[in-house]
Amino acid sequence: MIDIPSPESTARAFEERYGRRPDGVWSAPGRVNLIGEHTDYNDGLVFPFAIERRTWAAVGMREDRLLTVHSGAMPEPAQASLDALDPSEFDGWSAYVFGVVWAMRERGVSLDGRVGVDIMLTSDVPLGAGLSSSAAIECGVALALNDLWDLGLSRRELICVCQLAENGAVGAPTGNMDQTASLMGEAGHGVLIDVRAETAEPVALHFADENLELLVIDTRVHHEHATGGYGARRRSCEEGAAAMGVPSLRDLSESDLPRAAEVLDDETFRRVKHVVTENARVARTAQVVQADGPRAIGDLLVQSHASMRDDFEISVPELDLAVETALANGAIGARMTGGGFGGAAIALIDVGRADEVGAAIEAAFADSGFTAPIIFVVNPAAGAHRDL
Structure with a gap:
């Protein structure tokens, strides 16, 4: 080892x-x-x-x-x-x-x-x-x-x-x-x-320029994409696109959502709504981080988490608690990341506050009887390469 x-x-x-x-x-x-x-x-x-x-x-x-x-x-x-x-x-x-x-x-x-x-x-x-x-x-x-x-x-x-x-x-x-x-x-x-x-x-994300870093909160609730709800969500998206008469959900915009609410059953509509609004949030985040800097993207991260929790229904209580506690302790924005049903949340925080925010999350997990999370800082790094 x-x-x-x-x-x-x-x-x-x-x-x-x-x-x-x-x-x-x-x-x-x-x-x-x-x-x-x-x-x-x-x-x-x-x-x-x-x-x-x-x-x-x-x-x-x-x-x-x-x-x-x-x-x-x-x-x-x-x-x-x-x-x-x-x-x-x-x-x-x-x-x-x-x-x-x-x-x-x-x-x-x-x-x-x-x-x-x-x-x-x-x-x-x-x-x-x-x-x-x-x-x-x-x-x-x-x-x-x-x-x-x-x-x-x-x-x-x-x-x-x-x-x-x-x-x-x-x-x-x-x-x-x-x-x-x-x-x-x-x-x-x-x-x-x-x-x-x-x-x-x-x-460019400009985290370092704005004295920011990203905190990862690994809930230690493990997921596997080959099983469980991931495939079901994908099928819902395919069914929603077919019912709306488009090749994929990329072909829908937020202006199509009122019609989708009429055409689709409630669950499929909420799955479609998440994807359509999430696409819009991604585009907006890329624009805002370049125009106004990373401190301006916090609300978009929070909105993304709410959509995954309520519409796509892929969050779990541990992820929700991590996000809520990070925001309550000064995080600029926070959301779950990854395919869902476990995994990690992220929180955009000021450099130097990782220990404070992390301790608050650990305490909240302990109070709720959850397994202690693993918490660490990450920054944008280089892609795959040869080392030796």
Whole structure:
């Protein structure tokens, strides 16, 4: 087990496991979604940023056709063959790794003549917290294989590979926001993603200029996208678009909501209302943060949380308490982040107030009988790259 993951410690762990130095170490970040939840698979707008928390992949080529992967967090190694990649046989967390190779093949990358690889993974991205630990694994491994196998795939192509791995191998019906943020992130910037237009624009967030930072409150209520309510919400969106006669909810604006209220049942309407209003909030946030600075986006974050709580119904009591307590203790804005049903909340706060706000949240959780949260600060960081 590696206490403090880093490029060099991951390389040493690889050497201890496999008896040789790796051919390189690559890393990819987790992400926080500043605003724009459940809009990505509706052809909409999202506004995440990459964070300092990363997954490192030390990778070494081998002479046969085997793929092996070992993780500091998952002591049992996993193995697959380049000649027998079947997602139905991928087991647990290793599906994120082997799924990338499978997705490369499905997207036309020839595996003929390729040698296998050994992989050692370490990470400080919390699992199940809504910070996209899965995309960090996928993107780090994909970038490593792209380099080692000399595939020449662009970042945009790698995003598609990683999304296919998540959808087809893992079975999670997610969009590509997480992979885009992980591969396209820039220090100090958010990534304004237009899913329909397939664009990813860096937008300066100016947190440091305004003496602000983002507090992450990991509720430790774990979620899994492959199960539960995520798929149900996606189906509701598809049904709502069909009933409204449009290809996707991106084609609706807030002026269409009165008609939607007449056409749709109450639950489907509220799902549609969230996506339509959330798209508008994302666009507004990107405009406001550039024109007026990050202190002006607080109300938009709060409105987003209310929409996810009341209309999309993906919050949980722990998330609501984290948001309410942060706001009551001076946060400029706060909301849950990620797919919902657990995970993390975020709060935009003044630098130097993390301990004070965090202590208030911890006390509120204790008073409510909730598991103690894990609380830490993140700032916008660089995307996936080679470290060693």
